[in-house]
Amino acid sequence: MTETGSSDTDTHRLVAQRKEKLKAWREQGAAFPNDFRPDALAGELQRAHADDDAETLDERAQEVAVAGRLLAKRVMGKLSFATLQDRSGRIQLFVQRDLLGEDAYKAFKQLDIGDIVGVRGALSRTNKGELSVRATELRLLTKSLRPLPEKWHGLSDTEARYRQRYVDLIMHPDSRAVFMARSAIVRGVRDFFESRDFLEVETPMLQAIPGGAAARPFVTHYNALDHDFYLRVAPELYLKRLVVGGLEKVFELNRNFRNEGVSTRHNPEFTMLEFYQAYADYRDLMDSIEALLRELSDRVAANHSQACNEDAIRFDAPFERLSMRDAVLKYNDSVSQQDIESLDGLSEAAARLGVKGEASWGYGKWLTELFEHTVEHRLESPTFVTDYPAEVSPLARRRDDNPDVTERFELFVAGREIANGFSELNDAEDQAERFAAQAHAMAAGDDEAMYYDADYVNALEYGLPPTAGAGIGIDRLVMLLTGRSAIRDVLLFPQLRPQGQ
Template sequence: MASDELTPGEEHLSDERVVADRLAKLSRLRERGVEPYAYSYDDPDSAQGAIDLLLAKELSDPLEDDGKELWVRVAGRIVSKRVMGKSTFAHLADRTGKIQLYFRVNDLAQDYELIDLLDLGDWIGAEGKVFRTRTSEVSVWVSSFKLLAKALRPLPLGKEEVHAETGERIVHSGFTDVEARYRQRYADLAVNPEVRATFVLRALIVSALRRFLDERGFIEVETPILQPLYGGALARPFTTHHNALDMQLYLRIADELYLKRLIVGGMERVYEIGKDFRNEGLSRFHNPEFTMLEFYAAYLDYEGVMRLTEELLSHVAREALGDRPVSFGGHEISFAAPFARYTMFEALQEIGGVDVPGSTEDELRDRVRTLGFSADDVKAMGRGKLIDELFGALVEPKLIQPTFITDYPREMSPLAKPKRGDEALTERFELIVAGKELCNAYSELNDPIDQRERFEAQKRLALAGDEETQPIDEDFLRAMEFGMPPTGGFGMGVDRLTMILSGQPSIRDVILFPTMRPE
């Protein structure tokens, strides 16, 4: 354990001894009548707010001293501590930053002795006047303080130093084990302000998505997560069992079929931001539990949804980042409209070198085998799956700037309307950004007879061994038979959008508690 993580005096102790030493301090605090776990600390000022208070006074008239003391109450964690005889300096950190505290025995009398029982990571509240030290650091001259929570385990706080020539603050993290950071997100957040900033940005992104849709007449709704039949995407579900009803249920893989039921019901414009679950592998772009935005708008087709998508993403990037550029994976990405467009077959031909219309299914299978799939896996793939694998390997990684891929083969899109003028294709688009799918959208299929035929085709693929198919949903078909107006539908991974806008390389960096193997 690095000494920078510890209160002075703990450097040579083992982890167990450190915890034992802090437990002993806890007992001594209680013997002195100090409650180490407070109920409240009302209305503290933020660290940055206290600093800004002094800066504002200095800027108003730096030559005038009106004699008024600037009094503040701050609260946060102790992240550094230096005892210097009859005075002590410490830094307190909260969600806005850090501020130095100055304790002096003459001001605190017997309470000053309690400072010896404080450790790095303890939460305290402190009250006093804000001033500048001789080294010009804004600080709080503490007149009273209160222990709010005793930390029994040391945080990996790391080390901070100031560059001798430039004056730049350099932070060396004390928490470099990436797996440990994901497992112990509470510690990661506590010691890494940049991690907290990522999740603040995520919150801004979600707020901007909601604001954009709310302002355009969409209604936010909630649909079931536990479903008697999964659907709306081609993926394997998680299954569970409801004891009281003695029935198998599935965690939803998409929100689509329930949201379209609401369109049938006349709600016309609906959206949901919520968790979906897919029983698939983990990668830097995939987590089994993830957040999706789906919206459906009556009377729009996929062209209308494309225009709305350009407006939405331009709005969110601007709201979340302001004038800062979007930088991801070494690329600067622009969400300024219009985005580039290719049809699926154009992209495969021009970028991937595959002539799909001119290839037989056996020829496509041969190309897919060259990608490393086993013969058995390839044998179970239908034409749509073969095209999807070729696109994912040969085209998708090369699309960095936002690019619409349109007009997918019918076999790949069991819920999309046929393309006008070519029944073998569908009115569907995906938006690819930074080499990965970000959005998926359709002119939604609203012909219940056609929909049943598509479901039946999916069932045949399932019987042939494909585990990622759309089962027949009789209740959804019944809803469609009541009549669904022309509708444009849209789905987007909120986690992937956050990765791109925050520049984070892994989906685990933008999910607070990602799925992990057991320790």
């Protein structure tokens, strides 16, 4: 039995009917009780008794108490069936008047789809083989005033699923599975680093100077100090201050905020993992990230396969490693070795491929733009791209054999950037010069340039040991491991335009 509204008028009528039922329930003095305690979960019961036949269940006569939402109800005279859903899954309710009692059975028939109930009874298996709870007690715990969407269509409007995630989670088991997998991935990240003697820390979200990434920040005003503050774009500079202080292996699962566009791959509020390790370089980080992603992939595949679709990525094979120069050559037949030997040759090759630039750009900026426009989206299998130009890497250590490039990498999978890491710049004077160059770029109109952070330079002057650090986008990682194409599918409450705009 379903109860759906095909129009706003139908919905208003159904809500009014349910409110009348709630009114009667209040008059009985039993509205919204909080004294029922379930002792079993539907999904766990299904798994635990998957091999038990009807005779075995009847002999055991195991009593259970379950609670959840009614998703279906089929009334047939003195005998009815219903489907209950809790956080773990679904189970059938076998509701018989003679077993439940006349008054309770009458009350059951008045229940609506979406109501939350508590049920007590013995486990059994019906003639059709369905595991069921034979109800000896069935109580209404919460009255649902709004009808659920039609059973077979649910929330067909994708944006409505994002705006009303609570309804999406009720109606779509696959959506719930994705967020259960996400939780397992985050837990797996913690297990990985804690098992390797990393310390989990927390750094400020409100910062006087936004640093650690080239991004436009959100600005707010702190009334008590009469000063503008910024939601952090990255925790990097604070984490490296901790390494200066002697916390040699640290990580943070953090929320970052960037005042940028919204797309299938971008949300202005997102989750990042950042980790830093003293006495390590960028090659050590690549090894760690490869091991981490392989471990997380195995965990999701083994325990959360219901969350994955056919596009889910596995990380079984070794990751490819390419310098940015080699990547540009490999994926652009029209770019020759001679082209990338000089600024003029590189800019001309980029122009031929439709990459537009500025006269002020140096070699490194042109190479990066050429890579981003012609290569990045083509990196399907896991690939570490290394040796980023110093011009676009203001916090990374220069290579000893070539100071024009840095010991930096980015990891790309399915055409998406997943991780960014490098051997850290620990030369305070070099860092001050790079901050000054960034400040000059900001003054010239680059609203994503970094601020000059004098305190961070001061920290480096106390001595940062040789260190490497990396960041991994958790949202994009969950997309890969569950095969989702839009970041909103892996965020419980993604940012959306206000309705009507």
